Amino acid sequence: MNKATKAAVTEICSQYGNDRGNMMDILRAVQERLGGIYGETIDIIAESVSAPRVEVESTASFYSFLSGKPTGEVVIRLCNDVIDKMYRVDRVAAAFSEELGIGFGETTADGKITLEWTPCIGMCDQAPAALVNDEVMTRLSTDHARDIVASLKSGREYYKLPHELGDGNNAHKLVHSMVVNHIRRPGAVIFADFQPGAGLANALGMTPVEVIRCMKIARLRGRGGAGFPTGLKWEFTHTADGERKFVICNADEGEPGTFKDRVILTERADLLFEGMTIAGYAVGSDAGVLYLRGEYTYLRRHLERILGERREAGLLGENVRGKKGFDFDIRIQMGAGAYICGEETALISSCEGLRGDPKNRPPFPAQKGFLGEPTVVNNVETLCCAARIMEKGAAWFSQFGTKGSAGTKLLSVCGDCDRPGVYEVNFGTKLSEVLEMAEAADPAAVQVSGPSGEMVAPGDFDRAISFDDLATGGSIMVFNSKRDLLGIVAEFMDFFIDESCGYCTPCRVGNVLLKERLDKIRSGQGCPEDLDYLQALGETVKTASRCGLGQTSPNPILTTLANFRQLYEALVKPATGELLATFDLESALSEAKAIAQHD
Amino acid sequence: MSLLDIDDRLLKLVELIDFDKSPIDDIKSFSGPVDIGLIEGGCSNEENVHVLQEFRKHCKILISIGDCATMGGIPAMRNNIPLKECLDEAYINGPSVHNPGGLTPNDPDIPLLLNKVFPVHEVVKIDYHLPGCPPPADAIWEALVALLTDKPVTLPYELLKYD
Amino acid sequence: MSKSITFTIDGVEVTAQAGQTILQAADAAGVYIPRLCAKTDLSPFGACRVCTVLADGRPQAACTQPVSEGMVVESEIPKVQQIRRDIIEMLFVEGNHYCMFCEKSGNCELQALAYRFGIVAPKYPYLFPQRELDASHPDIFIDRNRCILCGRCVRASKELDGKNVFQFVGRGPNKKVAVNAEAGLSDTDVAVIDEAIDACPVGAIIKKRTGYRVPIGQRKYDSKPIGSDIETK
Ligand SMILES: Cc1cc2nc3c(=O)[nH]c(=O)nc-3n(C[C@H](O)[C@H](O)[C@H](O)COP(=O)(O)O)c2cc1C
Ligand code: SF4
Numbered sequence A: 001m002n003k004a005t006k007a008a009v010t011e012i013c014s015q016y017g018n019d020r021g022n023m024m025d026i027l028r029a030v031q032e033r034l035g036g037i038y039g040e041t042i043d044i045i046a047e048s049v050s051a052p053r054v055e056v057e058s059t060a061s062f063y064s065f066l067s068g069k070p071t072g073e074v075v076i077r078l079c080n081d082v083i084d085k086m087y088r089v090d091r092v093a094a095a096f097s098e099e100l101g102i103g104f105g106e107t108t109a110d111g112k113i114t115l116e117w118t119p120c121i122g123m124c125d126q127a128p129a130a131l132v133n134d135e136v137m138t139r140l141s142t143d144h145a146r147d148i149v150a151s152l153k154s155g156r157e158y159y160k161l162p163h164e165l166g167d168g169n170n171a172h173k174l175v176h177s178m179v180v181n182h183i184r185r186p187g188a189v190i191f192a193d194f195q196p197g198a199g200l201a202n203a204l205g206m207t208p209v210e211v212i213r214c215m216k217i218a219r220l221r222g223r224g225g226a227g228f229p230t231g232l233k234w235e236f237t238h239t240a241d242g243e244r245k246f247v248i249c250n251a252d253e254g255e256p257g258t259f260k261d262r263v264i265l266t267e268r269a270d271l272l273f274e275g276m277t278i279a280g281y282a283v284g285s286d287a288g289v290l291y292l293r294g295e296y297t298y299l300r301r302h303l304e305r306i307l308g309e310r311r312e313a314g315l316l317g318e319n320v321r322g323k324k325g326f327d328f329d330i331r332i333q334m335g336a337g338a339y340i341c342g343e344e345t346a347l348i349s350s351c352e353g354l355r356g357d358p359k360n361r362p363p364f365p366a367q368k369g370f371l372g373e374p375t376v377v378n379n380v381e382t383l384c385c386a387a388r389i390m391e392k393g394a395a396w397f398s399q400f401g402t403k404g405s406a407g408t409k410l411l412s413v414c415g416d417c418d419r420p421g422v423y424e425v426n427f428g429t430k431l432s433e434v435l436e437m438a439e440a441a442d443p444a445a446v447q448v449s450g451p452s453g454e455m456v457a458p459g460d461f462d463r464a465i466s467f468d469d470l471a472t473g474g475s476i477m478v479f480n481s482k483r484d485l486l487g488i489v490a491e492f493m494d495f496f497i498d499e500s501c502g503y504c505t506p507c508r509v510g511n512v513l514l515k516e517r518l519d520k521i522r523s524g525q526g527c528p529e530d531l532d533y534l535q536a537l538g539e540t541v542k543t544a545s546r547c548g549l550g551q552t553s554p555n556p557i558l559t560t561l562a563n564f565r566q567l568y569e570a571l572v573k574p575a576t577g578e579l580l581a582t583f584d585l586e587s588a589l590s591e592a593k594a595i596a597q598h599d
Numbered sequence B: 001m002s003l004l005d006i007d008d009r010l011l012k013l014v015e016l017i018d019f020d021k022s023p024i025d026d027i028k029s030f031s032g033p034v035d036i037g038l039i040e041g042g043c044s045n046e047e048n049v050h051v052l053q054e055f056r057k058h059c060k061i062l063i064s065i066g067d068c069a070t071m072g073g074i075p076a077m078r079n080n081i082p083l084k085e086c087l088d089e090a091y092i093n094g095p096s097v098h099n100p101g102g103l104t105p106n107d108p109d110i111p112l113l114l115n116k117v118f119p120v121h122e123v124v125k126i127d128y129h130l131p132g133c134p135p136p137a138d139a140i141w142e143a144l145v146a147l148l149t150d151k152p153v154t155l156p157y158e159l160l161k162y163d
Numbered sequence C: 001m002s003k004s005i006t007f008t009i010d011g012v013e014v015t016a017q018a019g020q021t022i023l024q025a026a027d028a029a030g031v032y033i034p035r036l037c038a039k040t041d042l043s044p045f046g047a048c049r050v051c052t053v054l055a056d057g058r059p060q061a062a063c064t065q066p067v068s069e070g071m072v073v074e075s076e077i078p079k080v081q082q083i084r085r086d087i088i089e090m091l092f093v094e095g096n097h098y099c100m101f102c103e104k105s106g107n108c109e110l111q112a113l114a115y116r117f118g119i120v121a122p123k124y125p126y127l128f129p130q131r132e133l134d135a136s137h138p139d140i141f142i143d144r145n146r147c148i149l150c151g152r153c154v155r156a157s158k159e160l161d162g163k164n165v166f167q168f169v170g171r172g173p174n175k176k177v178a179v180n181a182e183a184g185l186s187d188t189d190v191a192v193i194d195e196a197i198d199a200c201p202v203g204a205i206i207k208k209r210t211g212y213r214v215p216i217g218q219r220k221y222d223s224k225p226i227g228s229d230i231e232t233k
């Protein structure tokens, strides 16, 4: 390694205070500068931040946007989510591959461009999509792929690739992206007009305890998936002992098919920051962190601008809005490609510069969270609701929705429908109504709440979107009758295998085993007993896993076994001969046959 | 072969049973239906597969005996190396190999190797397993006696061993 | 004195100290709950999930879940036993466990658990992964084929030895234990007397030239099941 490179790494570390707590920022910066984190680079970082080498390696090796081997100056990450596959990302992939002369996971011979797959980047309504470094390219065609490669090869900078501009703030010069919002149905809570400071003014006129009571009266529940009552969460954090308290907004949005937070961040960031500030006031925190998934880096400058505007307007900083003694500011923490970091304790690990392993509970974040201090973690949409509750009142909010599920819910609908995009609906809306709004002509199955949710069959389309019936973090994927559902299930399992943190046995091993047997069944090598095997194994993984990832990862299989059992039954057959159905002599002999022929 | 370790009890056993196909009487094929089949060794080539099929076809009960049968055993250490590399090492590159022709044997009479060594229960249904390397003779004895006297086959703690 | 708490394990009343985990309280009461990643003197980790119990009906890791007054713990019930068994079998098929020549055989906690559960062959297919060995150190070697990712070496090195020899790298099925030097164990400050070396429950970290010293029949788990020491308290 040459001197200049060494100096660059050292400089990056010192820029982040040589603080190992800033490991994510350091690693991201080093990755961007050197195209990889390996060998001596790790030693220099370790030395600069006074951490053991292996600890740096531990964090760096966890995130898929950080690479343990050299990558090109430009990394093209093509989304291989099921929706992209439905939109024939395979053709786009072939075009990239052909034009670059490399396969996936490879770098061009001149070391300039790397081609990779990546899971859902939150652009399912405009698939196929790719990240070119942090630029988002959507609705890709083979022609686009060829143009992109040609532009890059001609020496054009990745951020100057020609493209149209999207609507709303996507066209703003700080975003300058071709992403479109697709807000198909604005509702009263999130997408109604908003005056910065209105909700905050009301909140600061109350005591923190009164603000918390408002959340309770409004019956606000978390929008991130688990549906925990927000008032209660804030109360726990408010009453917990700590030197300092933190408010973290979970903008990791990694559940495939979910892209509603992306639209909030684009169009209603002010509302979100207002919600975070109100949360800060309610729990007694002076510091907020927006944990933004690495895939949404393109929104960062826009978000920084709004934070700046709020500081200037006195809505952030010391004595917020003139309230003596209430200081609150927000910083952005970037992620680096790890679905598990959406799990709140893994997210905290990541904010602390560690690998994104979830933490043991108890203690819960409200007691001991970020840096061991009481911490509120809320979803983007939840915090927006909180701001609106303070602006318009708890009673106003709870007039929408149902008794157990007050307010509206943002749904991100994609797949086989004519109007994919974001819908703000009242809780209690039936799935069939959503399908109608989205103009889904032939819905044969709907995956509600992403792979971790449920594959719903037509007989259940009249179920209602709500915490007590069809709960969803927002993802609604529609599949028509021509789709290979078990193929989709297999994709979902691959996703969980790749995204498991690997900490606990059932999730780390069990998902691999589930997928193995599913593959056997799909290739016609399954027998009826294999369905019981899948059921039992799936239940063990669900029951024994340590965090929400493993506790839901068998759902693609378990919910299709329950709701689409006939698909499995059509594939399995009792073993006829002596050999087990799962043993395939032909494939077991494939290598030997190949060798015998060649020799 | 660890069956022979049951020593003089073999004589008692002989009174209870007939050997149909075994290395003890050296009969190579089944002469009719059989109650119990004992299987040693992992399943590593085409011929092993056929033997397992034959056993499954003719035996009411199959017992896998020994670690090679139950988990692949030492031969399974080749399982994480591509077959081609294994063969090249064995026939061409190995330090003690003299093979000027540089070819791996390719006689159609030599059974083809499977991509990996399989535990036998991943190939055919196995009713009972007696792990161990070798399994304790007492374990084999107890299992056989239990089966012959219609009692459940359970290994006491001291007799369940993987080494 | 910390507050004393009463709860039940499989219907038997147990007294514990506030702040204890279910596992600690059970140990003290002479009730054995199977475990792999938990080890006395090391901080709770909650990784293997072999210690899964139902606490007030909810699945929890006994090694990380604190006891609470009146808690109802179910341990030796079929549903829980099945989960533990499944997990032990998963660990066997996940790695390459050639017990027949393993130095740790007879003293291996994974093997001993399989014996205790009467496992003769796993119901899952063996995955036969490719894993790395590190024999660079003169006195110690790491055979990752046998590693079960329990993190006992990681914690022991930190918490007992005051070092940082081991840590995990990678994630998901690619997670593995790494050492604090690019070249391997020989470049770290590990010493053969480190607690981290003895902390390994299986044969993944082995002191060279010490294998097979104890004759078969006299090894730790040859005649008494794992957990007997706790149960005879
Ligand atoms: C694997 C996994 C991924 C998750 N991803 C997200 C996410 O991307 N965004 C989110 O808000 N919550 C996510 N959650 C839920 C969070 O753990 C947490 O419950 C949520 O952020 C709390 O916010 P809320 O109460 O406002 O919903 C995830 C949970 C799990 C188990
Ligand atoms: S269930 Fe276990 S392995 Fe899976 S992500 Fe959670 S802690 Fe990690």
Ligand code: FES
Residues within 6 Å of the ligand: C034, C035, C036, C037, C038, C045, C046, C047, C048, C049, C050, C051, C052, C061, C062, C063, C064
């Ligand atoms: S002993 Fe509790 S999870 Fe491992």
Ligand code: FES
Residues within 6 Å of the ligand: C097, C098, C099, C102, C103, C104, C105, C106, C108, C109, C110, C111, C146, C202, C203, C204
């Ligand atoms: S006997 Fe268990 S790892 Fe060797």
